Amino acid sequence: MIVKIDGDITRTYCQNLCLIFFPGAKFPENEVQTGEIPEASIALKEENGTFYSKVTLFDGKTTAIGEGEGEVNGIRTPDRAKKLAVGKAFQRAGEVLLGAAPPWGISTGVRPSKLADELISKGYTREETLEALKSDFLMRDDKAKLLTEVNKRQKYARSILGEDTCSLYISIPFCPTRCAYCSFVSYSTPRYLATLPDYLDKLCLDIAEKCRQINESGKKIKTVYIGGGTPTVLNEKQLDRLLSTVVDNIKGHNILEFTVEAGRPDTVTKEKFDIMTSYGVDRTSINPQILDDGVLEEIGRRHTVEDFYRAYEIAVKSGIRSINTDLIAGLPSATEESFCRTVDKIISLDPQNVTVHTYCVKRAASFTTEALTGGDKRGIYSFFGDVSAVCVDYAQKALGGAGYFPYYLYRQKNAQGNLENVGFCRDGYEGLYNIYIMEELQDIYAVGAGAVSKFISPNGGKIERIFEPKYTYEYINK
Ligand SMILES: C[S@@+](CC[C@H](N)C(=O)[O-])C[C@H]1O[C@@H](n2cnc3c(N)ncnc32)[C@H](O)[C@@H]1O
Ligand code: SF4
Structure with a gap:
């Protein structure tokens, strides 16, 4: 152009x-x-x-x-x-x-909530902030309101931060199989899955070293987040080893939130959840994306709706404090009706968190490469969002009506209709790590392939980022 x-x-x-x-x-x-x-x-x-x-x-x-x-x-x-x-x-x-x-007007960044935060910290009232988001960034009324609500809900998470705190992120970039819409750098072929034991050896060494550095800096760890990929791709023994390494190394820190994403229902077992809760893990994700077997097959999730319910029940019975469910609005081949029914069914399960993503056309996802090379049009971007726009709107209204609050929000490039991803929570169940990383409020020490540590400048200057090797074989041999 x-x-x-x-x-x-x-x-x-x-x-x-x-x-x-x-x-x-x-x-x-x-x-x-x-x-x-x-x-x-x-x-x-x-x-x-x-x-x-x-x-x-x-x-x-x-x-x-x-x-x-x-x-x-x-x-x-x-x-x-x-x-x-x-x-x-x-x-x-x-x-x-x-x-x-466009719904977000002329605001262009990943984190529009930072705009609301900036205005509020300059002394604007919430009403003035709302007006400025509409007049200076030309945001649609509902989107500007959403931002001010998100900002309001983050008040508690911000208030407990204190001086010299940080979070620890641990990356498990492996998945049981690859989903057709996803471009996340994660390994799912048997050849790569076979390197998991070597990866875990290296990761445990790095966790100890990173925690030593944190202790030396005098910072206090507030949240620990083990994400992926799919961390529960680890078998019971491997998961036990990983968690015992983490727990041994974070002694003396007052951890407010300890998350292990389960993500894919087909990796969930009762034993894994018993291990997680025994080490103090208090937050997890069990993600259906959509409760529709036809669409799940189409998007290559390799699990059924029934598998999701089974995994969700295991998580509930484990007594874990907070469960999140990820949904995607506007997935190729999903209808509005099927997504809206999914939202209703998820609300009836009453999870503490629901994250509603807008389907995003990722260049490296197989849906997109198929679309670019021929007949299949499922991965084509739509400026208007069409189905996604209806689904996102329905989810926000239904979750709001059921007593959930939007607590973090971000946008991604090529999201259908230029729409957003929003995390909703029950009162008091904000995912703290999500707020800290998204709003860049804290240093994040990150371990594992593809992980990125972020160091915040105290005077609002540039954020320093340190990248771990992207590929697992590079990381193992580092
Ligand atoms: C990095 S993924 C990890 C989740 C976990 N492995 C799983 O599959 O359940 C985090 C979330 O991003 C969302 N996501 C991934 N690819 C997406 C896409 N192309 N468009 C919108 N959301 C996407 C999904 O909701 C997914 O659960
Ligand atoms: S959506 Fe989750 S399980 Fe599927 S490929 Fe992406 S990270 Fe892996």
Whole structure:
């Protein structure tokens, strides 16, 4: 895509706006390349403290023009006013071209909740924050409200953080089989699963070393999260070894939440849950994604609805404090009706957490590669979201009506309809780790292949990230 700019606005900001309306667009290094479609031309000028912008979008067939303005005032800085002017012009041109406005307006990041947090920490009231999200970021009313609710629900998690705290993340990037919609770097072939014992040896050494570093730094670990992939792909003996290593190394820390994701119902056994609870694990995930055997088969989950209920019952009977269920709205071949019935059935089980993801077209997922190479259209992105939009809306209303609160939220590139992923909880059951990592409130020490440690600068500066080797064989041999 070609982006032509006349005025003082950054190219990155303009490219991010382009991606809202032309998801997946690429921006060639060499701007002189002509004939590239689509095309965006952005003009920006200032007159007496107000910025005016004109944006022209061309998708190969239609040219659409939008104009926008942004006024500098007591609260709106010149930088914000410029971005608003260009954003409004983009939004107006985009609406002409596509016939609809994106739900999140011109906000472009993964973490829109940070915007609400920023405004509230500047002294805005909740009402003023709501108004600013709508007027400065052009968010739809329901999305702006959702953000302020998420922010409200995070109050407790933020209040208990204290000085010098951190969390520990442990990665198990293995799965029993690969699901067709997923691009997560995780290993499921027999050849890779055979390396699990070596992986575990290395992981246990690294956990001890990481905890030594944490102790040396004087920080206190607040939450431990073992995620994947599918951590319960470990057999009982391996799980026992992993958890005893963790527990031995976190002595002296007052752990507020200890999560082990189970994820795939086909990996759940009563013995594994007994082991988990005996080591103090108090939070888990059992994920149906959708309660529809036809769709489960289609998406390659290799488990049935019945398997989900069996695994869920094991988790409940183990007495674990908090169970999460992950759902995906808008999965290829799933109908609105089937997803909405899933939401109702999950509510009737009364889990402490429900996370509603919007189906996201991932480039490396097999659905997408099939779609790009031929006839199968299941992995094709939709700007309007269609089924996903109805499903996300239904889930949010039904969960809200049943007494669940939205407590964390993030967006992903190429999510159908530009929609969000939201974690819901019962009162007092916020997943703390999810809030800390998503809002970047704490240092995260991460162990295992593909894991990323994050160190937060105390003055709000750049976050330092340390990446572990992506592939398990690299990690084992590190
Ligand atoms: C990293 S996965 C791990 C979960 C676990 N292995 C399982 O399959 O149940 C976390 C969650 O991301 C969501 N997810 C994965 N791929 C997705 C996609 N393409 N679009 C939307 N959500 C997705 C699913 O709900 C999944 O449970
Ligand atoms: S959805 Fe879960 S089980 Fe399926 S491939 Fe992704 S991480 Fe593995």
